[in-house]
Amino acid sequence: MGKKAVVIGGSSGIGLAVSRELIALGYFVEICSRSKPDAGILQDDRYRHCYCDLTDFNEDLFRQLAEDKETEILMITAGVGRVADFRAHHLAEIDRMLTVDLLSAVKAIRIFYDRIISSDPFYSGVVSSISGHLCSPAASVYSAAKAGVSRFVESVNIELEVSGTSNRILDVSPAFFPGSRFYGGENDLSLTMPLARVILTELFERETLFIPQYEETFKDVLERYHEDPHGYGLYSYEYKKGSGRIDNSKKVRIGYLSGTFDLFHVGHLNILKHAKEHCDYLIVGVHESGQWKGKETFIPFDERKSIVAACRYVDRVVDSCLEDSEAWSKYKYDMLFVGTDYKGSERFLRYEEFFSDKGVKIIYLPYTQSTSSTMIRKTILLKTKDIDIETEK
Numbered sequence: 139m140g141k142k143a144v145v146i147g148g149s150s151g152i153g154l155a156v157s158r159e160l161i162a163l164g165y166f167v168e169i170c171s172r173s174k175p176d177a178g179i180l181q182d183d184r185y186r187h188c189y190c191d192l193t194d195f196n197e198d199l200f201r202q203l204a205e206d207k208e209t210e211i212l213m214i215t216a217g218v219g220r221v222a223d224f225r226a227h228h229l230a231e232i233d234r235m236l237t238v239d240l241l242s243a244v245k246a247i248r249i250f251y252d253r254i255i256s257s258d259p260f261y262s263g264v265v266s267s268i269s270g271h272l273c274s275p276a277a278s279v280y281s282a283a284k285a286g287v288s289r290f291v292e293s294v295n296i297e298l299e300v301s302g303t304s305n306r307i308l309d310v311s312p313a314f315f316p317g318s319r320f321y322g323g324e325n326d327l328s329l330t331m332p333l334a335r336v337i338l339t340e341l342f343e344r345e346t347l348f349i350p351q352y353e354e355t356f357k358d359v360l361e362r363y364h365e366d367p368h369g370y371g372l373y374s375y376e377y378k379k380g381s382g383r384i385d386n387s388k389k390v391r392i393g394y395l396s397g398t399f400d401l402f403h404v405g406h407l408n409i410l411k412h413a414k415e416h417c418d419y420l421i422v423g424v425h426e427s428g429q430w431k432g433k434e435t436f437i438p439f440d441e442r443k444s445i446v447a448a449c450r451y452v453d454r455v456v457d458s459c460l461e462d463s464e465a466w467s468k469y470k471y472d473m474l475f476v477g478t479d480y481k482g483s484e485r486f487l488r489y490e491e492f493f494s495d496k497g498v499k500i501i502y503l504p505y506t507q508s509t510s511s512t513m514i515r516k517t518i519l520l521k522t523k524d525i526d527i528e529t530e531k
Contacts, residue, residue, distance in 0.1 A: 142209040144168045146190065146246060147216025149175040152265060152315070155327055155334035156213055157185060163338070165211065168203055176325070192216055192242040193234055194450075200249045212250045213341070214243050214264040219280030221378055226386035230419035230453060232279050239283035244290055247307065254305050255298060263308030263341050264291060268349060268356060271311060272363040273371035276378045284311075295346050306344045310337055313356070393417030394465055395475035396458040398425045400435040402445045405506035412503045413475040414451035421469055422446050423458030463492050471498065478502045 143160045147153040148169035157167045157175070161184045169175065170190035188203075190196055203209055218238045243264050253260045269277055270284030291309040298306060316329045333350060340348040349356050363370040378384050393413055399406055399422075414420045424443045427435055435442070447455040459465040462474055474493070480486050481502045490500060 140164065140166060140208065142166045142168060142206060143211035143213065144170065144203050144209055146170045146192075146212075146214045146242075147265075148213075149173050149187070150325055151215065152312075152330050152334060152337070153213070153215030154179065154325055155330035156215060156337060158327065159331065159334045159338055160211065161185065166208075168209070170199070170203075171216065179325075179327070192238045195237075195242055195245055197245075197249065200246055204250045204253060209253070210260055211341070212246065212254075212260075212262040214246060216242070217265060217267075219267075219277065219283075220385060220389065221276050221383045222386050222389075223276055223384065224278045226388075227279055228388070228390040228392075228419060230390045230392075234418070235279050236283050239280065240286045240290075243287055247294070254307065255301055255303050256305070257303060260305050261308075261341050261344070262305070263310055263337070265310045265312070266291070268311050268313040268359075271349075272360060273367055273374060275371055275375040276384050291346070304344060306346050308337075308341050308345055309347045310340070310350075311347065312350045315350070390419055391417040391473060392469065392471040393420045393473040393475055394423065394462065394469060394471035395420075396423035396425065396462055396465065398427075398433075398435060399442050399446050400437050402437075402442070406446075407449065408506045409475070409477065409503050410446075410449055410451045413473075413501075416475070416501055417473050419453045420451060421454045421456060421471060422452050423456050423462075423465055425458045463489060466493070466496070466498065474498060474500045475503055476500065477505045479505065
């Protein structure tokens with residue numbers, strides 16, 4: 139197949155333009171992203187789409203790509219962020235930005251690091267942001283993540299230099315550029331391709347930092363910032379506010395579900411996983427007992443809460459309320475999840491009416507048919523009965 143490149147976030151924006159340019163240069167491109175590139179933009183037989191959600195880092199995928207000796211480029215272009223006051227950021231949004239923009243980049247580079255530090259030519263880069271080099275109020279979390287990327291790359295490049303390899307990691311730190319869905323528009327390769335070509339030129343020359351429009355614009359901007367960081371910060375905030383760029387609206391979808399979660403099994407895991415696929419932040423209410431179903435519980439309440447809290451799909455565990463509608467008044471969730479066997483029940487018909495004017499969507503999730511707490515409970519009780527009979531004998 140010949141030489142290969144891995145582009146994380148290569149289905150949109152500058153990543154898509156980089157992927158297209160790499161294909162033009164003769165590379166087969168492994169595009170790691172949640173969505174596939176739009177049809178007809180890339181030559182079908184010159185790329186492969188690898189599903190990748192950076193909030194659920196797929197270590198096995200990246201190790202497989204790093205071990206492919208034909209791979210000689212790693213380019214990380216994925217990123218999320220928005221212009222908003224810090225108080226407008228939900229915990230889920232903070233976690234997502236730091237995970238996608240910083241942690242995933244560091245992890246990916248670590249997995250590829252044996253290739254990067256070797257004596258064989260290997261080219262790697264990550265798209266950071268100019269906001270990582272200066273004060274950026276109303277983009278504080280995004281700026282912190284990108285500053286982390288820039289300091290990480292700067293530090294590791296020193297280690298690479300000391301090791302004796304000629305390979306380096308390129309920090310690409312642009313400001314706004316048109317033609318990307320990142321800024322709420324549509325992909326326009328006519329606008330992003332020129333920048334992609336320059337990025338790859340810098341990459342192949344093993345440069346360590348590339349700030350587009352540096353001489354024309356950002357040299358003076360950075361000098362102003364270093365001369366008076368506080369004054370520049372005030373100016374930056376007022377500029378964003380005056381231009382209408384600050385958006386403090388809610389951007390996080392909060393989900394809620396409740397259950398007893400006794401004898402935790404794969405059915406519980408599946409319903410939590412499916413719920414999290416629909417929302418950004420999942421709150422789970424745990425019932426103190428199974429009396430509401432007329433059943434006893436085997437596992438103590440606090441232990442059941444700890445088990446649910448340890449699940450990777452759960453963001454917060456709370457004591458359940460008597461009614462899920464009561465929980466809404468506390469947590470103001472956007473989605474209520476429940477198993478399909480409750481659809482049409484008196485309780486959920488009542489909930490549907492209650493939430494009809496509150497913007498809350500009730501989502502019915504299928505149960506795992508092969509396993510249930512009832513089945514496990516019956517098995518335990520039968521086994522216990524058999525043991526009692528044997529003991530009597």
